[in-house]
Amino acid sequence: MNFNRNISVTALALLTVAGSAFAQVKRKPTPSPKSKPVSAQAAVTTGTVLPMDKDVLIGKLPNGLTYYIRHNEQPKNRAELYLVNKVGSLLETDAQQGLAHFTEHMAFNGTKDYPKNALVNFLQRSGVRFGADLNAYTSFDETVYQLPVPTDSAAVFAKGFNILANWAGYVTFDQAEIDKERGVVLEEERLRGRNAQERLSQQTLPVLLNNSRYASRLPIGKEAVIKNFDAATIKSFYQDWYRPNLQAVIAVGDFDVKQVEQLIKDNFSKLQNPAAPKPRADYDVPPAPGTVVKIATDKEFPYTMAQIVVKHPQTVVKTTTGFMTQMRINLLNYMIGERLNELRQKPEPPFLYGKSSYGSFVGKQDAFTTVVIAKPGDLENAFKTIVGETERARRFGFTLTELERAKQAALVQVQNNYYERFKTNSSNFVREYQRHFLVGEASPGADYEYKFYAENINKVSVADMNALAAKLITDQNRVVLIEGPDSEKEKLPAEKTVMDWLATAGKNVTAYVDNVTSEPLMEKAPEGTKVVSETNNDAIGTTMLTLGNGVKVVLKPTQFKKNQILITGYSFGGTSLASDQDFTSANLAAPIIVNSGIGKINQGQLDKLLADKNVHVTPYISDFASGINASASPGDFETAMQLIYLYFTQPRKDADVWKGNINQTRSLLATRGLDPGSVFQDTVSAVMNNNNFRAMVTTTERLNAATLDKAYSFYKDRFADASNYTFTFTGNFTVDEIKPFLEAYLGALPSTNKKETFKNLGIHPMAGVINKTVNKGVGEKSTVQIVYSGEYDYNEANNLQMDALEEVLNIKLTERLREQESSTYAPGVRINYSKIPEARYSVNIYFSCAPENVDKLVAATMDEISKLKQTGATAVDIQKFAAEQARSTQVQLKENAFWSAYLTAASQNGQDPQRILNYVQNLSQVTPQSTKETAIKYLSGKNLIKLILMPEKAAPTPTK
Incomplete structure (x- = not known):
């Protein structure tokens, strides 16, 4: 099951920065009358075991190897082959720290059938890209190999299973190849580490992971081990743990399922488990009572940040009861996220960044994680504000209107998954089956999930959500991390002060008031103009329309996705037409409008109004063009057209959003110079753009000179003449179906026939x-x-x-x-x-x-x-x-x-x-x-x- 599982920011940072090593390198549903989903009638309260998706074949060889096989035609003539091993860095001895990851590297440097670099060379000649397609990763608990292969070449396709089998049991570990790879692995550690985040993690992980084995077995390992281990040591690790009863083969793609099952049997049946297999120890992170505070600093860390992590035992969704709980968690995350979004829209946002959510963590744990990045010198306010918001949810719960909106948003997502179930990329299925093998999470399929949500989401009450918030947001097994630059060390709070902040943060909060609007986007469609010319290009299946106001439209109807229409529109000009004096204002124009709303509706109200819509519309102004990027389901297509029309004709001027954006940017500029990468990038930008300030990070002086009036005026000017605009529509529609909407909304856009284009400002790399x-x-x-x-x-x-x-x-x-x-x-x-x-x-x-x-x-x-x-x-x-x-x-x-x-x-x-x-x-x-x-x-x-x-x-x- 892969429905909206939220991983906390802290966990994500932990896994990507310190905890994983990646080697070899991007409204209520209405069922379709033609294809009704299977029923999900279940006694939810009794916890019925969720069914397995009927479209996946699951089997096990006599040696214990598990396999998952599914036919899927997205994309055509392709297959995703994965080898999943329940083998990670937790299984290493002290002398093997880093060798789970090193083993993964060696799988690409010589196996029984593919000596040295022969495997990579063969795959590249077959059209498989090294790094982008052919890939692998090692984590605490698993090592996973990814191999996308073509299925229109029977020989290459069959070879794919032979390659997986070579990884599974026949890596050779040639000493010369090991010695060559030591430098590569150490350079991977250098690339991903040797920075402020890694140094801070070394201070905080023992606290966050309660000095468990997870804290001492980071997959990248120990430099001394990587430099000095011998072939016998790594072979021992491989022979102990790369065994069929800890392995799964996952194959999803455009192929015959029975043929693939035979290929798996032919290639993997000879693999053997050790005569006396080592027991696979089961590790976790023990809970700690109360709250633990850790304060850490680093010279190069550019922010002051707080993380509050409330850890809970991991819940693996296997039953209908678990599915209902996961549904409630999704709703809770949505509602808290919306409340924090409203805080960011204030004229004086209380923080640079803030997020609270519940999701998967590390070490058989889930966690309710809150992350806040403070403006310089304002940690106490940021900390108390975001903790106060979570305390507001814990004490007062949620409103009925919030919950109903969250339900609608969830239904839109699950409905989209259902509509696209035959257009889902194979890699999405792989991830579900991977979790099923590794942790036992259910994968009932899009049909079941769709029906389950439709039948059960309205059973979720405000009382249910309030009880869930009270359960997840607690003061037990809680870790608070405060991180900042060395220069702020004396200003950071002591542990006692942090505890005082936690105790008083929500003292004066009151129940949340849901600010909604009943205003419709538009009362009626505008009076547009008709199509004045139409030409077809049968070779590529496109139609070109020209409307009466000069707008050109390129239409490409497809059946690639059932629930998707992509829209782009552009006109040349962009910020190149702004004077040097007004450039900073002009450059901020589109981001400000995007966050301000439309007409009388502010952005918060607009987000709520669109919660039950599968639609996204974003205006932009680049260096040389202005325009629209948008997407919508066919059912919400008219809403997208209304938004496009309104962003042209009724952009909202919001002084609060402007002030908040300027203040945020000033705060970010204040500490930018601490980060070596940012300082280097500033030099790169200067040289690559011939010192032109337009292509470089803005300065406080230029920011202070910018004004909302100039930004708004520039935006209005860029969208005042649609006669130069060309729109492209791609997706599930017919020309006849959408032509009336194009005529009504695009045909009504203002037209002055200014015939503008961009200016060449000569911004390019320095010569010589x-x-x-x-x-x-x-x-x-x-x-x-x-x-x-x-x-x-x-x-x-x-x-x-x-x-x-x-x-x-x-x-x-x-x-x-x-x-x-x-x-x-x-x-x-x-x-x-x-x-x-x-x-x-x-x-x-x-x-x-x-x-x-x-x-x-x-x-x-x-x-x-x-x-x-x-x-x-x-x-x-x-x-x-x-x-x-x-x-x-x-x-x-x-x-x-x-x-x-x-x-x-x-x-x-x-x-x-x-x-x-x-x-x-x-x-x-x-x-x-x-x-x-x-x-x-x-x-x-x-x-x-x-x-x-x-x-x-x-x-x-x-x-x-």
Whole structure:
């Protein structure tokens, strides 16, 4: 079951920063008359066991290996294959700390059937991208391998199961490969750590996890172990724990279920459990009575933050009673979240960020977690305010109108899941079955969940919710963490003071008053204009309309998602038309309007009004365009059109929102200089944008000069003339169905025929050869960015060659810097090319490493570039690029998001939208010679920037 499980911010930070190590690297429902869901009639009060989704085949081999198999055609001709192991860092001995994660790395560096790097090479040639597709992670309790494979190649598909079996039982642990991988794993630790958050976690985790084994077995492990362990030690871990009775194979995709079951039997039946298997110890985090307070600081931490974590025993949803409880928890999280959103809309928001919710935690625990980031010097107010809100919920509970709104929002979500049950991505099913195997959580399927909510949500009363809040928000097994910069250490509260704050925070709170409006968005549809021209492009299935006011509309009806229509609209101009003096006001215009509401309805009231709608509409103003991004279900399409019309014609001017936004931004600027990454990024922005202030972080001075009147006026001006606008609609509709709405709402948008376009302000990377080093930070960690840039001839042929160059560089730098040099974890290359405001390109190469390895890796990077310019790409690397592009294009052509972005870009760049039909066959234009010519032309070094972040105590790297 994967319905809206909320993981607390604290838990998420714990898992991603310190607790997981990721290796190898984004209204009441009405049933459809054609497909009624199965009944969920159940005696909820007696706790009936939830059924398992009938569409998944679950089995177990004689050796104990479990398998889950489901046929699913989203995406077509693809399958998600996972190997899930109940094996994580908790099972390590003292001498093995870090080897659960290291084992995961070694699975990609040699198995019985795939020596050394053969596995990765084979998959890349088959169109599986390393890191983006082929991936894995290790956590406290599990290690999971992810392998997406094509199913239209029987040989590759069958090989996928052989690869999973090799990971499951036949990793070779070659000593030379182990020694090479030590540096990669240590660099992963450097990339994810060596920062303020890691150092703070070292102080707080023993308290948060009550000195349990979880606190002493972080998956990344111990540096001394990683540097010095021998092959026998890691083989021992692998042989003890990688065994079929602790493993599951999950296969979801476009295939024959019985064929897959046989492939699993053929590949996994020979795996054996140890003759005398070690018992798998079961660890948890013991509860602690009362409240424990921990205060921690770090020189580079840029915020003052408090976290209040109330821990409870983990509840795994297996029965109808558990499902009802989870439903109530979802409703509680929604209502508390809405209350905190209202606080953020005040003219003097009491905090920079605040969130409270109940969800999964660590160590067989759930937790009610509250996180608040205070404005500088204002921790007490922020702390008391957010604790006061949770205390308000505990003491006074919720209102009937709040609860009904939360129910409607929940029904919208579960209804959407039901409507899209045949369009659900395979990876979503995998996650559900993974939880079923690891913790026993039920997975009854979208049909059952939909029916259960429809039949039972109205049984939830205000009294139920008030009792739940009182149960979850307690003062027992509670941990309070206060974190801040060293510079604020003397100002942070003592433990006794924190306890006093907790005791008095809710002293004067009163019952919540729900501020709602009965105002409709619109009384009636406006008088629009009719379609004056219509043309069809049968090749790609689009229709172009022009309305009487000049608005152009591109329509792409699809059946990719039943409950989705994506909408984009743009007109050239953007903030490039604002003067330098008014730029900051103009740049804030769209964010302010987005958070202000519409007409007489403020944002809080608007959110409540739309709670039962599956609709999102957001106006934007970018550097060179203004427009709308939106989505809606077919049933809420007219609401989306009303919102678009109102954002054009009745944007709301809210002085409170403006004041609050300005105050928040000032507070963030005040401590930005403490974070080394932010300081480095400021230098990168300056160099990459030729010191133009428009592309850099704003200053307090510019912020003080901005005004709401100027921002509002600029927004009104950008949306005053729709005659230059082009809208794109992609999703489940017919042209005839939506044409009347287009005529009524888009056809009524104001039109002045100003014929505006953007201004080219010449904002691009500095010319020439530039070397800059920033010395900031106490961690032994460096970041390198190498940039080539210049003018560009924007056309399809060149764009294809640049895409190929990007992928080839990624392959070669991964092989050289990661695999050969063993001195970085995730080198990357990103090539950008654009036509607007002028045709230019940039090649961005980036990696992190130890300070002492900067020069070596820069030299290795330049050496690989030199080789490309001498001989071009190898035939094997071109094959990998072509296979990846062909596979990804096949998937993208069945996605609304792809078509929405693609058609909009084609319109903006004046390109033929039919070109996508020839893209795969055009991949043959990439050759060793073409990549050589592209490298020579665009990696000439005429405009070459090297930007390096070094720690403060390290000497600057020599300029070459």
